[in-house]
Amino acid sequence: MKNKDPDLLLFHAPLLRQGMTTPKAMRDVLYALLPATGASVWFFGLSAVLVLGACIAGAVLAEWFFDNGQPRGASLGDASGVLTGLLLGLTLPPGLPMWMALLGGFVGISLGKVIWGGLGHNLFNPALLGRAFLLATFPIAMTTWVPHGGGGELTGVYASNLALPFMQTGVDGVTAATPLGMLKFDQEVTPLTHLMFGKISGSLGETSGVLLLLGGIYLWLRRDLDWRIPVSILLTVMLFSSVLSLIDAARFPSPLFSVFSGGLLLGAIYMATDPVTSPVTPRGAWIFGIGVGVLVMLIRVFGGLPEGVMYAILLMNAATPLIDRYTQPRVFGRGADSS
Amino acid sequence: MMNPLSRLRRSFEHGVHPAHHKAQTEDLPIQRVPFVKDYVMPLGQHLGVPSRAVVVAGERVRRGQLIAEPGGFVSTALHSPVTGTIREVGDFRGVDGRFAPAVAIEADPFATQQVDASAAVDWESLSLEKFIEAVQMAGIVGLGGAAFPSHVKLSVPDGVKIRHLLVNGAECEPYLTNDHRLMVERPEALLEGAEIVRQKLGAEETVIGVEINKPDAIEILRRHIRPDQPVRVVPLKVKYPQGAEKMMIKSVFGKEVPAGQLPRDVEVNVNNVGTIVAIADYFLRGMPLIERVLTVAGPGVSYPANLVVPLGTPVREVVRFCGGLKGDSREIIMGGPMMGRPIASLDVPVLKGCSGVLVFTETETARRKEYPCIRCGRCLEACPYFLNPSRLARLSRARMYDAMKAYHVFDCVECGCCTFACPSDIPIVQLIRTAKDDLMHRKEPEV
Numbered sequence A: 001m002k003n004k005d006p007d008l009l010l011f012h013a014p015l016l017r018q019g020m021t022t023p024k025a026m027r028d029v030l031y032a033l034l035p036a037t038g039a040s041v042w043f044f045g046l047s048a049v050l051v052l053g054a055c056i057a058g059a060v061l062a063e064w065f066f067d068n069g070q071p072r073g074a075s076l077g078d079a080s081g082v083l084t085g086l087l088l089g090l091t092l093p094p095g096l097p098m099w100m101a102l103l104g105g106f107v108g109i110s111l112g113k114v115i116w117g118g119l120g121h122n123l124f125n126p127a128l129l130g131r132a133f134l135l136a137t138f139p140i141a142m143t144t145w146v147p148h149g150g151g152g153e154l155t156g157v158y159a160s161n162l163a164l165p166f167m168q169t170g171v172d173g174v175t176a177a178t179p180l181g182m183l184k185f186d187q188e189v190t191p192l193t194h195l196m197f198g199k200i201s202g203s204l205g206e207t208s209g210v211l212l213l214l215g216g217i218y219l220w221l222r223r224d225l226d227w228r229i230p231v232s233i234l235l236t237v238m239l240f241s242s243v244l245s246l247i248d249a250a251r252f253p254s255p256l257f258s259v260f261s262g263g264l265l266l267g268a269i270y271m272a273t274d275p276v277t278s279p280v281t282p283r284g285a286w287i288f289g290i291g292v293g294v295l296v297m298l299i300r301v302f303g304g305l306p307e308g309v310m311y312a313i314l315l316m317n318a319a320t321p322l323i324d325r326y327t328q329p330r331v332f333g334r335g336a337d338s339s
Numbered sequence B: 001m002m003n004p005l006s007r008l009r010r011s012f013e014h015g016v017h018p019a020h021h022k023a024q025t026e027d028l029p030i031q032r033v034p035f036v037k038d039y040v041m042p043l044g045q046h047l048g049v050p051s052r053a054v055v056v057a058g059e060r061v062r063r064g065q066l067i068a069e070p071g072g073f074v075s076t077a078l079h080s081p082v083t084g085t086i087r088e089v090g091d092f093r094g095v096d097g098r099f100a101p102a103v104a105i106e107a108d109p110f111a112t113q114q115v116d117a118s119a120a121v122d123w124e125s126l127s128l129e130k131f132i133e134a135v136q137m138a139g140i141v142g143l144g145g146a147a148f149p150s151h152v153k154l155s156v157p158d159g160v161k162i163r164h165l166l167v168n169g170a171e172c173e174p175y176l177t178n179d180h181r182l183m184v185e186r187p188e189a190l191l192e193g194a195e196i197v198r199q200k201l202g203a204e205e206t207v208i209g210v211e212i213n214k215p216d217a218i219e220i221l222r223r224h225i226r227p228d229q230p231v232r233v234v235p236l237k238v239k240y241p242q243g244a245e246k247m248m249i250k251s252v253f254g255k256e257v258p259a260g261q262l263p264r265d266v267e268v269n270v271n272n273v274g275t276i277v278a279i280a281d282y283f284l285r286g287m288p289l290i291e292r293v294l295t296v297a298g299p300g301v302s303y304p305a306n307l308v309v310p311l312g313t314p315v316r317e318v319v320r321f322c323g324g325l326k327g328d329s330r331e332i333i334m335g336g337p338m339m340g341r342p343i344a345s346l347d348v349p350v351l352k353g354c355s356g357v358l359v360f361t362e363t364e365t366a367r368r369k370e371y372p373c374i375r376c377g378r379c380l381e382a383c384p385y386f387l388n389p390s391r392l393a394r395l396s397r398a399r400m401y402d403a404m405k406a407y408h409v410f411d412c413v414e415c416g417c418c419t420f421a422c423p424s425d426i427p428i429v430q431l432i433r434t435a436k437d438d439l440m441h442r443k444e445p446e447v
Helices: A022-042 A046-065 A080-089 A098-112 A128-137 A181-185 A190-195 A209-219 A228-247 A257-259 A265-273 A284-304 A307-324 B128-137 B150-154 B178-185 B187-201 B215-224 B243-254 B271-286 B313-323 B379-382 B389-397 B401-405 B419-420 B428-441
Strands: B030-032 B040-044 B067-069 B084-092 B100-106 B164-169 B207-209 B231-236 B266-272 B292-296 B305-310 B328-334 B357-363
Touching: A022 A080, A022 A209, A022 A265, A022 B328, A046 A098, A046 A128, A080 A098, A080 A128, A080 A265, A181 B428, A190 A209, A190 B243, A209 A265, A209 B428, A228 A257, A228 A284, A228 B401, A257 B215, A265 A284, A265 A307, A265 B215, A284 A307, A307 B040, B030 B067, B030 B178, B040 B178, B067 B100, B100 B313, B128 B150, B150 B187, B150 B266, B164 B178, B164 B187, B164 B243, B164 B271, B178 B271, B178 B292, B187 B207, B187 B231, B187 B266, B187 B271, B207 B215, B207 B243, B215 B231, B215 B328, B231 B243, B231 B428, B266 B271, B271 B313, B271 B428, B292 B313, B305 B313, B313 B328, B313 B357, B379 B389, B379 B419, B389 B401, B389 B428, B401 B428, B419 B428
Parallel strands: B030 B305, B164 B207, B164 B266, B207 B231, B292 B357
Antiparallel strands: B040 B100, B084 B100, B292 B305, B328 B357
């Protein structure tokens, strides 16, 4: 008795795949951000949980709301919405009203990703687009910084977090300036150890440089990020500020201060490296990183704002298609002139 | 005494690292499958012009007898894999599902199946032209998988000098161990065949490139090199596609073969291990190409093996010899899992270019969810030709095939590294193949 042959499939080779998948890569970034997220809770207590949670809720809400059932567009399952929400939250002031954070997350996904065609099609980093929206819409709330809590007061909540939409929300009590703000407006330099370990005021995610670097190393080990981008950004910023501090050490910050202050590490490691919105070619990555570094320093030193990481990355995002076009890799067996 | 420098693992840039899956068969000696009743020899089982049948139905043929002559220069002869009777010369279903001309032979169950021993060929006294013609008439093609007629490769135009004969023993495809076993079991034949080709080409030396996951092969080959044979065995890094000839030339000699040119343009001639052994078998033992070594493996095979299989044997018989298919078998690949071709039926015959019969199950063939391209760049870092597969795949999806030429789509050798590396499970190399196929077969619109 002859057995029936199996119905053979005709999938074309290669049949083998490596183990990494896109949702896994997204989750890796979430894991890499866990230490910095934990630090934000340590420094700002329940407020951090509320603001981050509201951002993530807003982002996921937008993903769900615009899920049209088409394979293209919706990306609820791949963790990219949660990641956008978390990244946005980490750039916000701890005392921001929750409803604003929620709105920011929603706008980041809908205007930053969905209208472009969904995951993989957007030109700008969705988290930064959400932040740019918030900064333009709520300039006062977005630049009101609470003093650092010292850490450990896990149940503390800033009253402004709970403000209702469109009510006057004067932040009660004391406010504080970020290290870059102090430098820009008061010519006061914050000690480096404070910058590295979070004894400063600032947005949720920028208060602990060391933990951000740690997450970056994890991502590099997992091959989830193009090391050229953070390396070129940080080197450019250090070089730029070395030159400046050689000219006038009193007026301009030291290279290490430049690297560890503000949102630079968060931006360089986690936002500029968003593969969708950064060049895919190796040479393009260097150009992109150098561009971000130069723009950051130009805004910080010569601009009206104390911090410029967000605008620097968004501007370079816009240049990404152009960079990609002119930095196609040299093909095997062809001279350098083949483009 | 081993030169310490030769222990360095040389390699090319980029490429991928699939799990080898070779443990299943790497220590299994080559076995001979028994003769079966029916054989089918397609006339177009090599690259180029199909052969021309010289037998008719009802004719009696001996094992090793010529049954088809070359149909042109880029074509080669075919010989009967068994003693028996020509059943039919007609159209049979081929590996790709299409009907194509073939010779069907019914084996004589009472024949001894002795090879028609036409004695060894005195290769040393042959002129280069006669030597090349002899290779063509022996039906020898590249046994690494492409089945490109070997005599065409060996025909070097006037003025081109070949300095190195490179013998390709990389076997970078996962699962396959047929070249490995040949190197371990027939090192003398390999070295003799290499010497014949080297002397005929006038090359200075023979280099045998072997990935270092085959230390026994490296050791045995080195032990068998005679002092009068200018042969080096070069261990290579385990990386796919180390066995792509241009990659291997880069690994061994550090030279890039210019795009659109051939290895001979950098003074190298590359041949697969199996091809070199086939050349030795013909010139030293008078045996034309009527059988080949292949690996039967994969999670769907009951008893994996390395086999010598007469050409034209149905895959069904090969699989039966290996204990049959497991219940959850879903796909059979001829060749390696990275570049091989799926077969639609167990009745297709084993061809000259068939280096493996790999059976895969539900697990390997389950469709994974495809995500959008997030431009992570893993395919760029995988592509050994430094192409931009992510861009090519996007253009192919948009059917912008002409735009793909500017991105050097024709430099792609379809090694599949990009698809392997893609975390979004985009069928990149498949999309590129579609585009190349369209571009090559498109009729130019009339102006």
